[in-house]
Amino acid sequence: MRNSRYMSRALASKDGRFAVVLGKLGHIAPISSRSTGKPQSIDSVPPASCLGLSSNDGQAAAELTSLRAEYQAVVGTRPYHGWNAEALRAKIAEAKEAI
Structure with missing residues (x-):
């Protein structure tokens, strides 16, 4: 696997999000003085629930995608990429009332 200075420092940090993202890109964590002597791997990363991610993120993303497509068809x-599902529903309803 790949190893570089920036990636190695990021993987050695206490924040597990770096290990998740960089592990998916093929980077491995080096043995660091802060660790117990074992190199970190993607298996030692905290689960997604600890990182604020939930198991239904895929469903929410699919719903958001369909709402964005509906908004584009109506308007x-x-x-705007920062709108959540509730805002999109409100904007779609507002646009349908104006028609």
């Missing part, structure tokens, strides 16, 4: 422009 004619792409929605």
